[in-house]
Amino acid sequence: MTKCAFIGLGVMGYPMAGHLQKAGHDVTVFNRTAAKSEKWAGEYGGKSAPTPAEAAKGAEFVFVCVGNDDDLRSVTLxxxxxxxxxxxxxxMVDNTTASADVARELYAAAKDVGVSFIDAPVSGGQAGAENGVLTVMCGGDQEAFDxxxxxxDAFARSCQLMGKSGSGQLTKMVNQICIAGLVQGLSEGVNFGRKAGLDMGKVLDVISKGAAGSWQMENRGKTMVNDTFDFGFAVDWMRKDLGICLEESKRNGARLPVTALVDQFYAQVQERGGNRWDTSSLIDLLARG
Structure with missing residues (x-):
């Protein structure tokens, strides 16, 4: 049993902290909304604390999963x-999807007080967090990672060290860039098939077994056909992530023409009130014009 703290009990952090407690670790949580911390403690049998510092006292590992760079600084510094x-x-293990810059900043701040810092963003969505099968991409020192x-592993299916500090966040950017293009392509394919009068259930069933198959097709294809978007990874979150990717591309010189275009498509979804719709709602722009 290891003493842990978990800071940030959103749709991802809440179940992730729960998996740590269920794995036998002694977990103390903090959330800005204290009622959620108390609810978590009642559900999983762990403890809650009034501040991040109090939650972290005596912990060998402190996990953080909040919204963005500013949120991350506010709960760590x-x-x-x-x-x-x-x-x-x-x-400190930071599961927030944030910039590589803030990861390096916190790595240095942690080192100054004798603490190790690992940037460890996750992929797999809310379902992956609830089922304990997230993919975790890490940046930092080998010894701390080991x-x-x-x-x-309590909430992960795969966990790998990608390189020095910031590498986890950079890997997550690659992940989001790939997803953006996949979802737009899937949206166009599904919309095309419906316009052509095809039975899209049958179409998706057969093409998912071939070269076009993907996680997005398997998990979002049918809901896209049914115009169901009230679940999953929110458009607001995806725009935040793509903004990080586009900012980083300005620094490293990578061209992201498709990512920039899809980001603007998501802006149009937001204008329609789809801020909390799943990212697969890109098809709504094609279906309704």
Missing amino acids: GETGALAGMTRGSV RAAPVI
Whole structure:
């Protein structure tokens, strides 16, 4: 049993922290909305704390899963931030999807107080978090990763060290760039098939077994056909992630023409009120014009 803290109980963090507790770890949680922390503690049998620093006291591993760079700084830095409560030799594992810059910043801040920092964004969505089968992409030092990986396994199907600090976030950017193009292609294919009068259930069943098959097709194809979007990974979140990708591309010189275009398509979905729709709602722009 390892003493852990988990900071941020959103749709991802809540079940992830639960998997840590169910795996036998001693987990203390913090959430900005205290009622959610108390609910989690009642459900899983762990403990809650009033500040990130209090949650982190005595923890060997401190997990963080919040919204963006600013949220991450607010719960890790300062007098009540997690780093203020952590002991030398402990490890912070950041599961937030954020920029590589903030990962490097926090790596340095953690090192200054004798703490290791791993940027460890995840892929697999809410269902992956609930089922404990997330893919975790890590950046940081080998020694810290080797210590953290067996604990991360409580909510992961795959966990790999991708390189130095920031590499986990950069890998997650590649993930989101690939997804953006896939979802737009799937949207166009499904819309084309419907316009052609095909039975799209049959179409998706057969082509998913061939070269066109993908996680998005298997998990979102049928819901796209049914125009069902009230679940899954929200458009607002995807736009945040794609914004990070586009900013990073300005620094490293990578051209992202399709990603930039799909980002603008998601902006149109937001204008229609689809902020919390699943990312597969791109098809709505084609179906309704």
